[in-house]
Structures are given as structure tokens and as C-alpha cells.
Amino acid sequence: MSEHSTYTPGNSVEKWLDDRLPVVRFAKEHLMDFPTPKNLNYWWTFGAILVMCLGIQIVTGIILAMHYTPNVAMAFDSVEHIRRDVNGGRIIQAVHAVGASMFFVALYIHMFRGLYYGSYKAPREIIWILGVLIFILTVATAFMGYILPWGQMSFWGATVISNIFSAIPVVGENIKQLVLGGFAVGNPTLNRFFSLHYLLPFVIAAIVGLHIWALHVPGNNNPIGVEVKESRDTVAFHPYYTMKDLFAMVVFMIPFAWFVFFAPDILGHPDNYIMANSQVTPAHIVPEWYLLPFYTILRAIDFNVLFIDSKLGGVIAMGGALVMLLILPWLDTSKVRSGTFRPMFKWFYWLFAINFVALTYLGAQPAEGIYTVLAKVCTAYYFIYFLVVLPVLSRIETPKPLPTSISESVLGKAHA
Amino acid sequence: MATQAEHSSTNRRDFLYVATGAVGAVGAAAVVWPLINQLNPDASTLALASIEFDVGAIPEGQSVTITWRGLPVFVRHRTAAEIEEARAVPLADLKDPQTDEERVKEGHEQWLVMIANCTHLGCIPVGESGDFDGWFCPCHGSHYDSAGRIRRGPAPANLVVPPYEFVSDTLIQIG
Amino acid sequence: MIGAIDMFKTKFIIAAVAAMVGLTSVSAQAAEAGAPIERQNWSFAGIFGTYDENQLQRGFQVFREVCASCHGASLIAFRNLSEPGGPGFSEEQVKALAAEYEVEDPTAEGGRRPGIPADRWPSPFANDQEARDANGGSLPPDFSVLAKARGVTDPFPTWVFNYFTGYQEGGADYIHALLNGYHDEVPETAPEGFELAEGKYYNDYFPGHAIGMAPPLSDGLVTYEPGEDGVTVPETVEQYSTDVAAFMMWMAEPHLVSRKQTGFVVLLFLVLFAGLMYATKRKLWAGIEH
Ligand code: HEM
Ligand code: FES
Numbered sequence: 001m002s003e004h005s006t007y008t009p010g011n012s013v014e015k016w017l018d019d020r021l022p023v024v025r026f027a028k029e030h031l032m033d034f035p036t037p038k039n040l041n042y043w044w045t046f047g048a049i050l051v052m053c054l055g056i057q058i059v060t061g062i063i064l065a066m067h068y069t070p071n072v073a074m075a076f077d078s079v080e081h082i083r084r085d086v087n088g089g090r091i092i093q094a095v096h097a098v099g100a101s102m103f104f105v106a107l108y109i110h111m112f113r114g115l116y117y118g119s120y121k122a123p124r125e126i127i128w129i130l131g132v133l134i135f136i137l138t139v140a141t142a143f144m145g146y147i148l149p150w151g152q153m154s155f156w157g158a159t160v161i162s163n164i165f166s167a168i169p170v171v172g173e174n175i176k177q178l179v180l181g182g183f184a185v186g187n188p189t190l191n192r193f194f195s196l197h198y199l200l201p202f203v204i205a206a207i208v209g210l211h212i213w214a215l216h217v218p219g220n221n222n223p224i225g226v227e228v229k230e231s232r233d234t235v236a237f238h239p240y241y242t243m244k245d246l247f248a249m250v251v252f253m254i255p256f257a258w259f260v261f262f263a264p265d266i267l268g269h270p271d272n273y274i275m276a277n278s279q280v281t282p283a284h285i286v287p288e289w290y291l292l293p294f295y296t297i298l299r300a301i302d303f304n305v306l307f308i309d310s311k312l313g314g315v316i317a318m319g320g321a322l323v324m325l326l327i328l329p330w331l332d333t334s335k336v337r338s339g340t341f342r343p344m345f346k347w348f349y350w351l352f353a354i355n356f357v358a359l360t361y362l363g364a365q366p367a368e369g370i371y372t373v374l375a376k377v378c379t380a381y382y383f384i385y386f387l388v389v390l391p392v393l394s395r396i397e398t399p400k401p402l403p404t405s406i407s408e409s410v411l412g413k414a415h416a
Numbered sequence: 417m418a419t420q421a422e423h424s425s426t427n428r429r430d431f432l433y434v435a436t437g438a439v440g441a442v443g444a445a446a447v448v449w450p451l452i453n454q455l456n457p458d459a460s461t462l463a464l465a466s467i468e469f470d471v472g473a474i475p476e477g478q479s480v481t482i483t484w485r486g487l488p489v490f491v492r493h494r495t496a497a498e499i500e501e502a503r504a505v506p507l508a509d510l511k512d513p514q515t516d517e518e519r520v521k522e523g524h525e526q527w528l529v530m531i532a533n534c535t536h537l538g539c540i541p542v543g544e545s546g547d548f549d550g551w552f553c554p555c556h557g558s559h560y561d562s563a564g565r566i567r568r569g570p571a572p573a574n575l576v577v578p579p580y581e582f583v584s585d586t587l588i589q590i591g
Numbered sequence: 592m593i594g595a596i597d598m599f600k601t602k603f604i605i606a607a608v609a610a611m612v613g614l615t616s617v618s619a620q621a622a623e624a625g626a627p628i629e630r631q632n633w634s635f636a637g638i639f640g641t642y643d644e645n646q647l648q649r650g651f652q653v654f655r656e657v658c659a660s661c662h663g664a665s666l667i668a669f670r671n672l673s674e675p676g677g678p679g680f681s682e683e684q685v686k687a688l689a690a691e692y693e694v695e696d697p698t699a700e701g702g703r704r705p706g707i708p709a710d711r712w713p714s715p716f717a718n719d720q721e722a723r724d725a726n727g728g729s730l731p732p733d734f735s736v737l738a739k740a741r742g743v744t745d746p747f748p749t750w751v752f753n754y755f756t757g758y759q760e761g762g763a764d765y766i767h768a769l770l771n772g773y774h775d776e777v778p779e780t781a782p783e784g785f786e787l788a789e790g791k792y793y794n795d796y797f798p799g800h801a802i803g804m805a806p807p808l809s810d811g812l813v814t815y816e817p818g819e820d821g822v823t824v825p826e827t828v829e830q831y832s833t834d835v836a837a838f839m840m841w842m843a844e845p846h847l848v849s850r851k852q853t854g855f856v857v858l859l860f861l862v863l864f865a866g867l868m869y870a871t872k873r874k875l876w877a878g879i880e881h
Pocket of ligand 2: 537556558569570571
């Protein structure tokens with residue numbers, strides 16, 4: 001990266017520091033001077049928005065942890081204590097709870113951006129895989145966070161999800177007990193989930209560091225998917241993209257604040273205002289919305305396949321859905337990155353996006369009647385997209401002609 | 417000859433490497449295992465592994481839910497009709513074939529003792545409902561019959577009968 | 592593999608048939624969940640919503656004279672009643688009110704002493720078992736957060752609109768509906784064909800319809816003093832239920848008013864700031880083709 005370095009220490013103190021620990025040089029290279037394609041659109045601001053989301057969760061989370069009690073007898077009341085008695089607690093708690101949802105909104109947009117513009121293709125496979133890892137860890141973090149308020153949905157959500165482990169042949173039941181620390185979800189479970197919920201965001205932050213490191217090796221992809229060729233294709237990250245990202249963050253905060261201040265509970269479930277009760281199941285258990293697509297895939301497998309029973313089959317399908325994302329760079333071998341220049345891909349891509357929304361919707365519906373059929377159809381398309389559509393399209397599709405460079409493409413746009 | 421000596425010294429060196437590595441791995445495993453094993457159910461959780469319960473107070477046609485190892489357990493005093501219905505079902509109709517006799521204690525056929533968690537994903541089924549006069553799990557729609565056997569829905573197995581004994585005529589010991 | 596696909600196909604057909612059957616069971620379930628719940632005009636709805644102090648005071652009176660004999664409110668302290676954004680009792684009133692109750696205190700002589708504003712609202716029963724025994728086996732739920740623990744499930748697309756209107760009053764609407772949902776003439780009897788267990792009452796809005804609570808309100812049951820503003824309100828079940836539902840919403844969400852007020856300022860700030868940011872960003876990028 002040193003070829004970008006334009007840093008010359010301004011005074012002797014900076015020089016002294018630069019010889020020993022070149023942090024200022026590092027920041028200048030990576031946060032300020034970093035050459036960034038000048039044609040990035042607003043879908044590229046979600047990376048910065050995600051960093052902000054993680055920051056918000058960590059700061060509000062540390063504050064909540066100062067007032068929260070991880071004990072089955074007191075957890076529910078302690079969250080209410082935060083809402084009622086802690087100064088500003090109602091807002092801080094709401095920011096954390098709503099923040100989890102907003103985090104996933106941004107995550108999904110960021111991922112679908114990558115899917116459309118082919119940002120997972122060489123030489124960016126590692127960036128993509130680290131991103132999928134971040135996604136999985138964030139799901140785990142949010143899942144463990146959701147148990148902490150110790151409401152009915154907390155308890156039964158955790159019960160249902162942890163029972164998934166018992167589908168693993170032979171050792172399933174032992175793994176479940178190892179995870180829960182008991183024969184059912186209880187105090188040991190709450191304690192360890194709190195501990196891990198505190199830890200994981202910092203692990204995520206570390207992987208975000210690797211994600212950005214990996215990004216700064218080849219640099220950003222861009223909406224036309226043609227690599228940067230010369231310096232006039234790029235602008236310095238600062239001030240151009242710092243400003244654009246900051247603007248996008250403020251805009252993102254508007255719906256965020258709307259939920260926090262005017263509808264803090266609308267994204268949650270009323271049953272979570274009832275304290276956990278191991279003897280009574282709520283009539284209709286729904287996980288948090290951001291888990292729904294994968295929950296639908298889990299439930300869609302309600303039939304046995306050969307020697308694999310339906311329960312294990314569901315777990316395999318759900319795991320498989322994530323594996324698809326991990327191996328995606330090798331499934332789509334088309335030389336063209338950006339969906340903009342792939343006439344056939346576009347159709348399948350948007351169908352995939354709609355399909356994903358449908359999977360989310362179906363996860364909240366009772367598993368009966370027409371819904372189970374639709375769940376199977378949508379699950380099937382999810383896998384077909386990765387395993388059939390993308391490999392086949394790579395072979396048969398004739399892409400539209402690509403602009404020779406970013407500069408040419410933006411000039412064309414400006415003079416059109 | 418020189419190569420021969422070199423060879424054997426290489427072999428000895430390889431062996432040393434492997435042996436050191438193996439011993440190191442054993443040491444590391446010995447340290448890691450307790451760190452993982454602490455996650456398993458602790459002594460106070462296991463202490464509740466066995467409980468006694470007097471079933472005599474439950475009137476016919478009613479159930480109570482008790483707690484064993486943190487799990488809810490149904491104890492049902494079945495009516496004669498329920499027993500008869502359960503025994504009339506041919507085994508071939510069952511997803512997880514088990515006779516009614518196998519699920520109760522001889523001489524105490526009216527008492528059905530089962531862990532209350534649905535064998536699908538662990539919800540608590542609702543009693544006296546469903547299409548088979550037994551239990552119905554609202555979570556994903558599993559129906560159990562009057563012997564707690566799975567009859568329809570995603571659950572793979574019958575409601576689990578925990579290990580228990582009648583220590584006297586009405587006193588059961590679970591676990 | 593072929594086998595698996597065939598299997599999938601058969602399952603598919605079975606599922607499709609089940610779907611037809613399923614559709615009827617969905618509508619059966621909708622009936623089970625109760626009649627549709629009518630939305631009320633709450634003063635605390637919307638982005639400028641605030642509680643009506645007089646209404647909260649009346650609601651408190653209904654709670655205290657009627658509901659509190661069975662339902663607790665364990666997270667509510669007497670002091671809350673005089674805190675800003677609430678029913679607006681004075682500190683003296685709250686002090687006097689608290690002193691009317693006896694609370695348990697192991698450090699006091701005899702283990703009991705008169706209440707002070709910092710004490711929590713005393714529970715009507717010593718424990719859940721006692722509460723059940725006194726109520727024919729049903730447990731009267733605690734009121735502290737009940738208005739948020741209940742809600743209405745709106746069909747598509749209404750629930751999408753709710754995100755934009757910020758509709759959060761489902762709990763209050765449900766409580767109001769429930770209190771008006773008994774069948775007047777013969778509360779214990781249900782519509783024909785409905786088997787009502789002994790000690791249960793039929794209610795249009797209660798899930799499953801068989802509720803363990805007898806109709807708690809009747810016209811004229813509670814005598815309202817004219818409010819501070821001299822306004823008198825009717826002493827009817829309709830009015831009592833609206834007032835107590837509003838009070839329960841306040842119990843569940845005591846900082847609603849300040850939350851919404853802050854929110855308005857925050858949103859205004861964000862919109863303004865975003866506008867400025869946009870202008871700055873435009874200016875900065877003006878010389879660059881992108
Ligand atoms: C990736 C970042 C994070 C995500 C996605 C996340 C998500 C969540 C979620 C979904 C809840 C449940 C909220 C509710 O329903 O009320 C929760 C609760 C909680 N979280 Fe986090 N969290 C994150 C980071 C943190 C951190 C870093 C801490 C502490 C250091 C923390 C501490 C807590 C505490 C104490 C609660 C319980 C209080 C409550 O329910 O509001 N969280 N979290
Ligand atoms: S948990 Fe009972 S059917 Fe799924």
C-alpha cells in the first residue's frame with residue numbers, strides 16, 4: 001500500500017512517532033488518501049453505515065450491561081428498571097433493541113449490493129467470505145441478545161432454536177446440553193448467553209478490521225465492475241467519500257430515530273413483555289424478523305429424504321443456505337461483474353430478491369396450508385439460484401459491451 | 417555411508433518432532449477439555465435429577481404439570497375411554513410405533529407420565545385437544561394421541577416417557 | 592436422487608391438497624382469535640401524543656377501586672403517580688395515598704409499616720398460588736406492562752401502514768375491547784354450541800373466548816368527582832374501560848410523553864442536518880464527473 005503514501009511527518013514529534021509506530025501514516029493512507037472509484041453510488045454507503053451500527057450497539061450495549069442483571073428471577077424486571085428508572089434508559093434501551101433491526105436492514109442491503117454488482121468475484125473472494133462470517137456472527141449475537149430480556153419470546157425462541165441441535169444424529173442431545181448448561185433453557189443458559197453476547201461484538205469488530213484490510217488490497221469494486229485503470233478513475237476517500245458516507249449515515253438515522261422515539265416496540269413482539277414461563281408456550285412463536293428467511297428454510301423441510309428425517313433435513317437446509325453464500329465466488333464464473341451488463345442475470349437476481357422477501361414473510365406465517373407449499377417453492381428457488389442459475393448463466397449469457405474504463409463510463413453518462 | 421548416518425539422524429529428529437508435538441497436543445487437550453466441560457450441566461442442576469411425586473390427588477380425566485430437571489412433565493390420570501382408544505390403534509398407523517402398554521407401568525395403566533416438550537422443537541402441547549383426543553402442539557401443528565404418541569405433524573417421535581418407578585401405590589419417583 | 596425428486600413431487604401434491612384444506616382451517620383460526628378489535632381515539636397516539644391527566648386520574652381510580660383487588664402492579668411505585676408525564680398527582684397526595692397502605696418490611700417492628708412514596712404498589716396476593724386459589728384457578732396477570740404485552744394482529748397491508756403511522760396502541764385497544772366484550776344479559780352463557788367450562792365467562796375478544804374474570808365493570812360502579820377542569824364524564828362501562836386502559840398504557844410506558852417530545856426534536860434536527868450535509872456533499876463533488 002505504501003505506493004499511495006503521501007505522508008510526510010509535519011514536525012519532529014510526528015517524525016518521532018512515525019519511526020516507531022506509524023499510526024498516523026496508516027490512518028492517512030487508509031482513511032484519507034485511499035484511492036476510491038469515483039462512480040460509487042449510494043448502495044456503497046452501507047459499509048460505513050454498518051460500522052456506525054456496530055458502534056451504536058457496542059456503546060448502548062455496554063451502558064445496558066451496567067444496569068442489567070443476568071438472572072432468571074431478575075432479568076425481566078431489570079430491563080424494565082432500565083426503561084423506567086435509569087436516566088434516559090427508555091431511549092438507550094430502545095436504541096439497542098431497534099438498533100439490532102436496523103443493523104440487519106443495513107446488512108441485508110449491503111449483501112444484496114454485493115450480489116448484484118458481483119463484488120464477490122476474484123480478486124475479492126476473501127472480502128466476501130469474511131462478510132458472510134460477520135453476518136453469521138451478528139445473527140448469533142442478536143439471537144443471544146434476544147434471550148436477555150427473558151420474556152416469553154426470549155425463552156421459547158431459545159428453546160426452539162436450541163432444539164435444532166438435538167437433530168444432529170447421536171451426539172445431538174449432548175451438544176444441546178452443552179450449549180444450554182442444563183436439560184432446558186434456564187439460568188445457566190441466560191448467564192452464558194449474556195457473557196457471549198458481550199464478547200461477540202468485539203470479535204465482529206476484529207473481523208470487520210480484516211474485512212476492510214482485505215478490501216484495501218484490490219480496492220473497491222464499483223457499479224460498472226470494471227477495475228480502476230488509472231488515477232483519474234478515482235478520488236481520495238477523504239473528503240469525498242467521508243462526506244458522502246456521513247450524509248448517508250444521517251439519512252439512515254431518520255427511520256432509525258422514527259422507530260426509537262415513536263414506535264420502539266413495533267419491531268418486537270408483545271409476548272416478550274410477559275416474563276418467561278417454562279410451562280406455557282405462546283400460541284404462535286416467531287423469531288425476530290431478520291431470522292425469518294432462514295427459519296422458513298428450516299421449516300420447509302417437513303419430509304424425510306432417504307435416511308435423513310425431516311428435522312435433521314431442516315437443519316441441513318438452513319446450514320446449506322449459508323454455505324451457498326460461502327461458495328458463491330466459485331459458482332458464478334461469469335467474467336462480467338456488474339449485473340448492469342448481464343441482461344439475463346438481472347431477471348434472476350430480482351426474482352431472487354423478491355423470493356428472499358417472500359421467505360421472510362412466510363417465516364412469520366403459521367406452518368400450515370398454502371404457506372407450507374410456498375415455503376417449499378421459495379426454498380427451492382433459493383438453492384436453484386446458486387446451484388443452477390448462476391453456473392448456467394455464466395456459460396450461456398452474452399453480456400452487453402463493457403465501458404473500457406470508469407472515466408469513460410462517467411463521461412458517457414455526463415454527456416448523454 | 418555418510419548419507420546413511422544423515423538419514424538416521426533425520427529419522428530421529430522427525431521422531432522427536434512428532435513426539436514433542438503429540439505430547440504438546442495432549443497437554444493442550446487436557447487444558448481445553450475442562451474449559452469446555454464447564455459448559456455441561458452443573459452439580460446443582462444434576463442434583464434435581466430425581467424427584468418424587470404423589471399422583472393420588474389427580475382426579476380422573478385431569479392432568480398436572482410438574483417440573484423435573486427444569487423440564488415440564490405431564491402427569492395425566494386417563495379415563496377408561498382414553499386408554500381403550502389408545503389400545504385400539506393398530507401399530508401400523510403410527511409414525512413412531514409403540515404400544516400403549518410400553519408407555520405406562522403395568523398395573524398403573526391410568527397414569528401417563530411424559531416430558532411435556534414436543535419432540536419437534538420443544539414447545540408445550542395443549543392438553544385435551546388435537547385430532548386424536550390427546551395433545552396438540554400449536555407451534556408447528558403436531559397432534560399426539562391419548563397415549564402421547566405422535567400421529568400427525570412435523571414431530572418425529574412420541575412424547576418422551578422419562579425413567580420412573582412407582583415406589584408405592586400412588587407415589588412415583590422420576591429419574 | 593431420482594427417488595428424492597419423485598418423493599419431493601408427491602410431497603408437493605400432498606402439500607397442495609393440504610393447502611386447500613388448510614385455507615379453511617386458517618379462517619377457523621381467525622374466528623378463534625376473537626372479533627376484530629376497534630381502534631379508539633387515544634390522546635397518547637401519534638407523534639404529538641400526550642396523556643390526559645384527568646383521564647389517568649380517573650383510570651387510576653378505576654384501577655384502585657376495582658381491578659387492584661385481584662391484579663397487582665408490582666413494577667409501579669407510589670412515587671410514579673406524581674412524576675412528570677403521568678397522572679399528575681401532587682407529592683402530598685401521593686404521600687397520603689402511600690400511607691393508607693401497609694407494606695412488608697423485615698426491618699420494621701412487627702415486619703410491617705405504613706407505605707411511603709418510594710414503595711412499590713402492594714400486591715393483592717402473597718404469591719401466584721394464592722392468587723390462583725382465590726380466582727378459580729386463573730391467575731390475574733400483573734398490570735405493570737400488560738398494555739404492551741397485548742396487541743392486535745393486523746392483516747396485511749395494515750401492519751405495513753402501522754410502521755408509518757407508528758401505531759402502538761393495540762394493547763389499549765384490546766383492553767378496552769375486552770372490558771366491553773362480555774355478553775350483557777347472561778354473562779356466563781355463551782353463544783349456542785360453545786362449551787363454556789364452569790367458572791368461565793364468555794368474552795368476544797379474549798383468545799379462546801373463555802375468560803376466568805367475571806365482568807368487572809358495570810355502569811355507575813365508580814363515582815367520578817368532577818375533574819380539576821370541572822368537566823364531568825359519564826359513569827359508564829364504556830368510559831371506565833377507556834380510562835383504565837389509558838391508565839394501564841401509562842403504567843406500561845410511563846415515559847411516553849417525554850420520549851415523543853424528544854423524538855420530535857431529534858427528527859427535526861436530523862432532517863435539517865441531512866439537508867445541510869447534502870448541500871455540502873454536492874458542493875464538494877461539484878467539480879468531479881461521477
Ligand atoms: C453486534 C452487536 C449487537 C447486537 C446485534 C445486539 C442485539 C441485541 C438484541 C436483539 C437484544 C434484545 C433487545 C430487546 O429485545 O429488548 C439485546 C439486548 C442486550 N444487549 Fe445487545 N447487541 C449487540 C451488542 C451488545 C454489546 C456490545 C453489549 C454489551 C457490552 C450488549 C448488551 C446487551 C444487554 C445488556 C441486553 C439486554 C437489555 C435489553 O434487552 O435491552 N449488546 N442485544
Ligand atoms: S414444537 Fe411442536 S410442532 Fe414444532
